Amino acid sequence: MxxxxxxxxxxxxxxxxxxxxxxxxxxxxxxxxxxxxxxDPQGVRNSVDALREAFAGAPQVLHTFAAKASPLVPVLRLLASYGMGCEVASPGELRLAVDAGFAPSTIVLDSPAKTREEIRLALALGIAVNADSLDELRRIGTLRSSNSASVIGLRVNPQVGGGAIGAMSTATATSKFGVALRDPGARAAVVRAFAEHPWLTRLHSHVGSQGCPLDLLAAGVAETYRLAEEINAHLGERRITSLDIGGGLPVNFADDEVRPTHGDYVTALRTAVPDLFDGRYALVTEFGRSLLAxxxxxxxxxxxxxxxxxxxxxxxxxxxxxxxxxxxxxxxxxxxxxxxxxxxxxxxxxxxxxxxxxxxxxxxxxxxxxxxxxxxxxxxxxxxxxxxxxxxxxxxxxxxxxxxxxxxxxxxxxxxxxxxxxxxxxxxxxxxxSIAAENGLGHADALVRLGGVNSDVHGEVGSAFA
Missing domain, CATH: 2.40.37.10 (Lyase, Ornithine Decarboxylase; Chain A, domain 1)
Incomplete structure (x- = not known):
């Protein structure tokens, strides 16, 4: 350009x-x-306000910021001051979100490879956890106490296809994320998981981000909504009470215009899932790039x-x-x-x-x-x-x-x-x-000693680096 x-x-x-x-x-x-x-913090504030306005028709919604889009503590604290929650996907991001001041009840932990220690910490703090697989769900079950305040969800892959950038598309047939719903037996296994775990109350999906058209994003939400309805009907009760619909609104990098807008996305959602905003399910969003880029x-x-x-x-x-x-x-x-x-x-x-x-x-x-x-x-x-x-x-x-x-x-x-x-x-x-320290300066002689070599090499900070 x-x-x-x-x-x-x-x-x-x-x-x-x-x-x-x-x-x-x-x-x-x-x-x-x-x-x-x-x-520009005022610009960020305007973006958050536009997001809230777009979802004003949803009776219950928690907007979380995807920390990976900007894990800088002052940025996270700014967003917390605007009433946002935080989506995190690693121990480092979780630490930064807590340091930034997000209330544990507004933090959501997503990751395809959570360790037992990560899960224990999140459950102890009362942070929501989205299991990425049925195996992880079983692990959570062994670590969760009966009085845990954490909302537990299960991420599913609606397998609705990919966008223009394969690396940013997370709902393809072979995506590493979530339970692949269209694989043989997978949908039935998800229904059984909710039947077996009364504390499992949320479904989560995320189709992708940059390069994904709005109708593709909405199709993934629609598939997740239909699954929630199916599970609740099968169980004869309102077991699933919330849907985490992810984020991923693409950004226009061609000029200064904001397009598509969060309002455009909500319009696509209303077309694909007319009942999504009727209050039956609380909603969680996880936008990042679209709020800051x-x-x-x-x-x-x-x-x-x-x-x-x-x-x-x-x-x-x-x-x-x-x-x-x-x-x-x-x-x-x-x-x-x-x-x-x-x-x-x-x-x-x-x-x-x-x-x-x-x-x-x-x-x-x-x-x-x-x-x-x-x-x-x-x-x-x-x-x-x-x-x-x-x-x-x-x-x-x-x-x-x-x-x-x-x-x-x-x-x-x-x-x-x-x-x-x-x-x-x-x-x-x-x-x-700092560069020298994080590249092992404090252990400079470790390999020399391990190799049994006597060395007279001594690095010193010269005047040029003082």
């Missing part, structure tokens, strides 16, 4: 341009911090430019270490790029096709190919838009590159760029000392 231009041929003011300008002026983005993530961006310094094979290449500090999915799957995860000068002003001038490359030491570390932008030069900046979810909050440690700093921002003049912008630190940039 190209930078947006007006009818006169001059660049229209890109979204968040005033924030980029202020961050450079304040020294938050520059040579000392050449790649930084930024997040368009409320954040990455800014990066252009360190060098060069020409190779007739192509202009801008070497920046935003590459696979932060835009991992885009670099490894560029066709599935394309990003828009904005060009800014050293002063933070949007660049003007003739458009030139340029590759926007990153700092990682492999040839495919390119976040955008042949991007048509005003010519980039050393000392300029690029902005990667719609990166508020996953990108700067789930960095890849390739080449031991430091994790970037992240800042929240608030515009104090209505966003027209003529007033102030306030910043608040969300995560400090990773230090070289």
């Amino acid at each position: 190209t930078q947006t231009f007006s009818a006169s041929g001059t660049p229209a003011t890109p979204k968040y341009a005033h924030v980029v300008r202020r961050a450079i002026a304040d020294g938050l983005l520059g040579s000392s911090q050449p790649v930084v993530g930024f997040l 368009k409320n954040g961006f990455i800014g990066a310094l252009v360190e060098y430019t060069k020409d190779a094979g007739g192509r202009r290449i801008a070497l920046t500090h935003a590459g696979a270490q932060t835009a991992t999915r885009t670099v490894l799957m560029p066709g599935a995860w394309p990003l828009r790029v904005g060009a800014f000068g050293p002063d933070g002003q949007p660049k003007n001038g003739p458009l030139l096709a340029q590759d926007i490359a990153g700092p990682c030491c492999f040839a495919g570390d390119v976040v955008a190919y042949a991007q048509e932008l005003p010519e980039l030069r050393e000392g300029d900046f690029v902005v990667l838009y719609d990166t508020g979810a996953y990108y700067f909050s789930a960095p890849w440690a390739y080449n031991s590159l430091p994790r970037p700093a992240v800042y929240g921002f608030r515009t104090t003049d209505g966003g027209d760029g003529h007033g102030g912008v306030r910043f608040a630190p969300v995560r400090d940039a990773q230090t070289l000392e």
Whole structure:
């Protein structure tokens, strides 16, 4: 995608341009911090409000945030302050959700490979647990006390098919998630499981996320709803009282417009499952990317430019270490790029096709190919838009590159760029000392000693790293 231009041929003011300008002026983005993530908490608030408004017709609904989309504690605490719950899928995410202040009753634990210790902890805290298989359900039964406050659910795979991105589709015939409902005997086994475990009261399904059309997402919910009705009818009582319908609303990365909206999704649900909102079942959602993606961006310094094979290449500090999915799957995860000068002003001038490359030491570390932008030069900046979810909050440690700093921002003049912008630190940039420590510095001699070798090698921190 190209930078947006007006009818006169001059660049229209890109979204968040005033924030980029202020961050450079304040020294938050520059040579000392050449790649930084930024997040707009008011934008996040607006997204949460839109989600709530879309589901206003549901008498009972708990909206949880998928922590994997941004496990940063200040982000999680912000969402908790907005009344959200939290969906977690690992011991680390569970710890972060608790530290962020989510009440245990608003946390849901999902994962296809929960350990006994994870399950014990969740049950002790009163956190809801969705079993991913019948074997896991039996394990939960052996660990659960009779007075546990945890809601227990079972994840099913409705096997309704996949979307445009296979890796993001979780309801295919061979998906690793949930009990595959259309496999021989599986549906009957699920019904038996509810008959045998009176404490099993929730069904869970999640069809996928990016690349999945709304009708596919709704079809998975409809299949889960029909199964709940079948189980309750078979048992002659309202055993299943809630449905966890997952999240996965895809995000438009082509421009600034939010589409599809959560309202569009609810419309699709009402078409596919007319009775879903009648109050018979409490609902749980697990949205992540759709709440944050368009409320954040990455800014990066252009360190060098060069020409190779007739192509202009801008070497920046935003590459696979932060835009991992885009670099490894560029066709599935394309990003828009904005060009800014050293002063933070949007660049003007003739458009030139340029590759926007990153700092990682492999040839495919390119976040955008042949991007048509005003010519980039050393000392300029690029902005990667719609990166508020996953990108700067789930960095890849390739080449031991430091994790970037992240800042929240608030515009104090209505966003027209003529007033102030306030910043608040969300995560400090990773230090070289931290990189050394997490790569085993404290055990530097362990293998030498294990091998019985006498070594006179002694690493010391020189003045360059002091």
